[in-house]
Amino acid sequence: MLFLVAALLLLGVVLGSAAHLPLPVTLAVAGVIGVWLLVFAARERLSHRKG
Template identity: 50%
Template sequence: MALPPPVTSEKGRTVILFAALVAMGILIGAAAHTTLPVFLTASAAIALWLLAFGAREGLTRLRRR
């Protein structure tokens, strides 16, 4: 899968930064409305998924060498 070309204009960088801040605000706001056990369970599930994905990608990269 090819990566998109880098954003070189100042306006493009500002739009990307704004979109990232809006996304973070939505996620933090959603987390603020859940109970602590639900938030911690969801956080642990996401962390485990990211660790498994990273391990799988790392093993695949090692096997290709």
């Protein structure tokens, strides 16, 4: 439950700051986060296949 509250609080902070940034900056940051998540998912999938 505490994890859920912390995640929602973090989401609120991120969305609040994104509302004050210019659109190109927001999209660039979203792209970087998306690429990071894809790399993380690929590494996790590859590590589970080896083990």
